[in-house]
Amino acid sequence: MSRREDAASAPFDDVDAFADLMREQPDPPADGEWVDDPRRRRARRRRGLIIALVLLLVLVGAPVAYAAWALNAPVAAPVGTMSTPQVAAAAPVALTLPAEGATAISVSGGEAYLGDTAAGIWAANGGDDPRPIASITKLVTAMVILDAIPLAGSDDPWPTITFTKADHDLYDEYYVQGATIAPMPTGDTLSLHDALATMLIPSASNYADAVSRWVFGSQGAFVDAARAWLDAQGLTGTTIVEPTGLSPDNTSRPSELITIGKLAAANPVISQIAATGTLALRGPGFMVNTNSLLGRDGVTGLKTGTFGLDSYNLLFTAALDVGIGAPLQVTGVRMGGATRDSTNADVLALLSSIRAGFHEVPVSTAGQEIGSFTTAWGASATLVLRDAASVLTWSDTPITASLSTTAPVTYRDGEEIGSMTWTAGPNTATSVVEVEGDIEPPTEWWRLTHPTELGLPWGPPPG
Numbered sequence: 001m002s003r004r005e006d007a008a009s010a011p012f013d014d015v016d017a018f019a020d021l022m023r024e025q026p027d028p029p030a031d032g033e034w035v036d037d038p039r040r041r042r043a044r045r046r047r048g049l050i051i052a053l054v055l056l057l058v059l060v061g062a063p064v065a066y067a068a069w070a071l072n073a074p075v076a077a078p079v080g081t082m083s084t085p086q087v088a089a090a091a092p093v094a095l096t097l098p099a100e101g102a103t104a105i106s107v108s109g110g111e112a113y114l115g116d117t118a119a120g121i122w123a124a125n126g127g128d129d130p131r132p133i134a135s136i137t138k139l140v141t142a143m144v145i146l147d148a149i150p151l152a153g154s155d156d157p158w159p160t161i162t163f164t165k166a167d168h169d170l171y172d173e174y175y176v177q178g179a180t181i182a183p184m185p186t187g188d189t190l191s192l193h194d195a196l197a198t199m200l201i202p203s204a205s206n207y208a209d210a211v212s213r214w215v216f217g218s219q220g221a222f223v224d225a226a227r228a229w230l231d232a233q234g235l236t237g238t239t240i241v242e243p244t245g246l247s248p249d250n251t252s253r254p255s256e257l258i259t260i261g262k263l264a265a266a267n268p269v270i271s272q273i274a275a276t277g278t279l280a281l282r283g284p285g286f287m288v289n290t291n292s293l294l295g296r297d298g299v300t301g302l303k304t305g306t307f308g309l310d311s312y313n314l315l316f317t318a319a320l321d322v323g324i325g326a327p328l329q330v331t332g333v334r335m336g337g338a339t340r341d342s343t344n345a346d347v348l349a350l351l352s353s354i355r356a357g358f359h360e361v362p363v364s365t366a367g368q369e370i371g372s373f374t375t376a377w378g379a380s381a382t383l384v385l386r387d388a389a390s391v392l393t394w395s396d397t398p399i400t401a402s403l404s405t406t407a408p409v410t411y412r413d414g415e416e417i418g419s420m421t422w423t424a425g426p427n428t429a430t431s432v433v434e435v436e437g438d439i440e441p442p443t444e445w446w447r448l449t450h451p452t453e454l455g456l457p458w459g460p461p462p463g
Contacts, residue, residue, distance in 0.1 A: 070447045073454035075376065078411060078439055082371025082383055084403045085364070087422060093357035093395040095123050096349040101336025102126030104254035105350065106262070108329045110322070112426035113358070113394040121255055130237055130251040131335050134305030135203045136315050137245030139264045142196050144222070144229045145215050146269060149192060154272035157191030161214055170206040179205035179246055182284040194281050197273045200303065202287040205244040212243040219243065235259060245305055257315055257333040264302055265317045265331065274301030291316070293344050297351045298327060312337035316347055322358040323392065330354070360390040361399060363422040364431050370420070373411065373435070376453045377442035381411060385420055386432040393424035403433070411439035
């Protein structure tokens with residue numbers, strides 16, 4: 001037998017010897033007396049030493065092995081629970097539309113918030129029947145004239161008009177009718193641009209008549225041109241029988257006045273004139289725009305028209321800043337207002353209600369708890385939103401929330417593990433999700449006293 005085989009078999013030989021000793025029976029004594037044999041005494045001592053050694057190994061070795069395993073065995077990872085906090089939508093916004101008369105409004109530039117239909121007729125009340133438009137007629141007159149003789153831009157004065165005795169006589173003709181007029185001396189000259197400005201800014205009816213006759217030759221020819229222009233624009237619900245608006249037969253629907261307003265605002269000559277508050281010219285003199293809302297709440301135009309009490313009309317445009325970047329482009333009409341002041345107040349209230357409908361909705365607070373991590377040994381930490389956040393939205397637009405996280409690595413205070421995102425219309429807001437507090441490892445005592453919570457060396461951690 002080799003030395004390796006001898007060494008391997010030695011422990012088994014010792015065990016066999018120990019077993020033999022345990023089985024060995026002493027020889028019976030002679031004559032009823034035990035013989036005090038030295039060999040037998042040595043065997044007994046050797047057997048006692050072996051038993052003591054085995055017991056010592058059992059009592060000392062097993063706890064040492066258990067401790068080594070318990071202090072190094074894997075433990076279950078912290079268990080996380082978390083929730084996505086939902087945010088209730090704000091209360092719906094009610095647009096402030098006047099109860100009397102008729103109103104219509106169109107808004108462009110805010111489709112992502114208001115919907116694609118906002119650029120059409122977004123809101124209206126009072127019906128869409130044709131109503132007298134009074135001096136709003138002069139906007140149509142100006143566009144029909146510029147369709148026949150277009151100017152290159154808002155700074156193009158061409159051509160020059162020389163006023164005749166017949167033009168001058170229109171001053172007295174419209175004066176006796178109680179219409180707005182401006183001086184037009186015989187022989188005076190004025191550019192077409194400035195003549196249109198005098199027609200639109202103070203709403204001079206004698207200029208509307210004179211310039212339309214100068215362009216078309218007669219009122220009848222103008223009416224034919226106006227009808228053709230209206231047909232070309234698809235404005236079949238609008239009727240123009242003369243150029244000034246003094247006839248109550250000049251009528252239009254609120255919906256078609258919105259179209260007329262957009263066409264006027266898109267014309268650089270008319271939009272520049274309509275936005276002018278005051279103007280002084282040789283001949284007509286100093287003029288003040290009849291639209292006293294210019295410059296208030298973003299109002300940029302367009303034209304007033306009235307027959308007196310309960311018939312005040314305002315076709316208006318506004319660049320309304322609601323905090324979304326570029327201003328909303330608003331085109332609206334108010335028809336049948338009681339007075340000029342009440343009509344203006346109705347328009348301002350409507351614009352204000354649109355602006356108020358855009359608001360920041362708070363969606364989180366700094367340190368807001370959304371979950372936690374717990375462990376079998378009693379350590380824990382919370383999950384919180386690091387940042388306060390809000391999202392800009394319109395009215396009661398729904399706000400949705402989504403949570404994206406990964407498992408922590410260190411479970412230490414401040415560790416970022418993901419983010420929470422809220423979406424409302426085109427806007428989003430985000431807050432970092434982080435661990436608050438530290439998860440300390442289990443103590444040695446806990447490990448030694450909770451063996452069922454520990455994993456086996458060859459298996460996964462419990463849980």
